[in-house]
Amino acid sequence: MSTYKEIVLVNRPKNGQIGAYLFQEQQKNIPTAGEGEILIKQTHMSLDPAMLGWMSEDRGSYIPPVELGEVMRSSGVGEVIESNHADFSVGDKVMGMTGWREYLLSDGKGFNKLPPGVNEEMALCVFALPGLTATTGLYHFGKPKAGETLIVTGAAGSVGSIVGQMAKADGLRVIGVVGSDDKADWIVNELGFDGAINYKSDNLAEQLKALTPDRIDIFFENTGGPIQQLIFNRMNTHGRIVVCGMIADYQSSNPAPGPNWIPLIKKRITIQGFAMPDHWHEIPQLLEKLTPYVKAGKIKYRAHVVEGLSNAQEGLNMLFEGKNTGKMIVKL
Template sequence: MVRAKVFVYDKRFDGLPKEGDLKLIEEELLPIKDGEFLAEALYISVDPYMRYFAHILPIGSTFVGQQIAVITESKNPDYPVGKYIAACFGWRTHTISNGTTDLAFPTGVVPIIPLPDDEEIPKSLGLGVLGMPGNTAYFGFLELCQPKAGETVVVTAAAGAVGSHVGQIAKIKGCIVIGIAGSDDKCNWLKNELNFDHVVNYKTQDIDKTLTEIAPQGVDCYFDNVGGEISSIIIDHMNLNGRISVCGCISGYDGKKQMSPNIQLPMIMKQLRMEGFIVYKWLDRWSEGIIQNWEWIKQGKLKYKEFVTNGFENTFKAFIQLLQGENVGKAIVKV
């Protein structure tokens, strides 16, 4: 019998999640049946969206999330032993599956995605720059913002897995890039290592005043990860026919009702285009994003950073660190 460790959602979050809101249990798994396989988690993802999805996740269910796993037993020819996969199995060490996602994502069922067989590619990147965050940046920015060389791009949560990636793609496309982050260390990383043109520490700088100084020509593209007041300020600085890609709303992930910023007037007067998205709408082009991002990495045009926590038991701790903004780059747990 295989024993799986599982984080079960036990209590609704109230503010910042607390110890005891999730319960760490063990499950005995039954032997696999025909058509099934057993997968063992190697890396667990922690992401900001999990804070929001907790409001619609059933109490008593495995906490939501993606993982990189290796197949250790199989009676399914499509998933042979030794194959590595990215799957939304949640926060658990072992999972029996029949090839469909057993734990449906709150946005719908997400298919299991086999990882490339290229041994040169670190497996953990399937949760980051060569996985969902990487394709979120690739498709969400290029398809919705359609940047042009010389344009000014603003990215919020710019030191996170998606934001840092978007900023680098914008540089590859010849744009002027402004990153907004929450610490001097993050801003220094964006400026000195990722070559962002300007950075703003929203905790210590006046965003409205600073944007006026560093982007007097206005903003053409905005990749929005945070929503709220910061986004309202940035939208006020946008140019005629500007484009806004809405990826996340970190400011509202605690579930508390917010006063909506008044963005309608600048949207109308500047004829802005604003579109939200979930990256799996481009599932039929998934490999395109992975191939291009890997090519940029090999060319030295795209850098990444992983914020790694060791030990499955520390997954909740890693989640809290993420929500408190302690991570730089993609936050993962090495099981």
């Protein structure tokens, strides 16, 4: 009988560090689809910053942690290779929560077929968690208006790049914060941002002031870090801060302190944190909002692909070290 590979979580992260000690690779027999089931061969798997939280012993988070001994959680794209389900046929390409494994059985719940013309990389880079998260944060909480100024951290990342491109298409001035000159060049010259700041460079306050002459109306926060306070100080009255992620603090034992609340009162600033599980029921409406931007050619993306399930941990480390140059994907 043929076998497949899966990776289970066997330890909790120590001091937020990702390493081989967290995981165990197992070989399993490839199953057969039963009544009402489909057998999926996963071909592309997403790696996301949220995974560190999913591995941690945090019962108060927005989603329960992965239990020890369980297959590590992830979304992915695969091909149906066996079907006893009326809604799926052999050869269908589907997307859903797959986990760190090469094959899986499903009753079809939570899996959707890829639309015509959408390949695996586009599905994970745009129509999966990145695009849904960007659309939710920007339009539910950012409430953009043409002529306003938006700044997004992690701007070359999978979520930040989509936020910036949609805002730009809506007529906003868009500034991105990134971690390298190459990423700055990409978001300005390829994605059409109005400006970029490499947070590792000097004179951050001066750069920020020069790029936001009308100050800032929307701050879409993906990373945290020292530049956060500088951005906060440039907010306009009635500004909106959308807190999506804080990757700079996920591995820190002493996260950076938040802003002084007095300016929040003076400027009547709104701060909203959010997580996608609260919005799963809105996915059809979110896709209806996102899809026209994609069809109009307003959304570009790039994927950073690592080969093989055994290299998933390496890819996750690259994500937290900022070494990726696009949406992090494992090609199985």
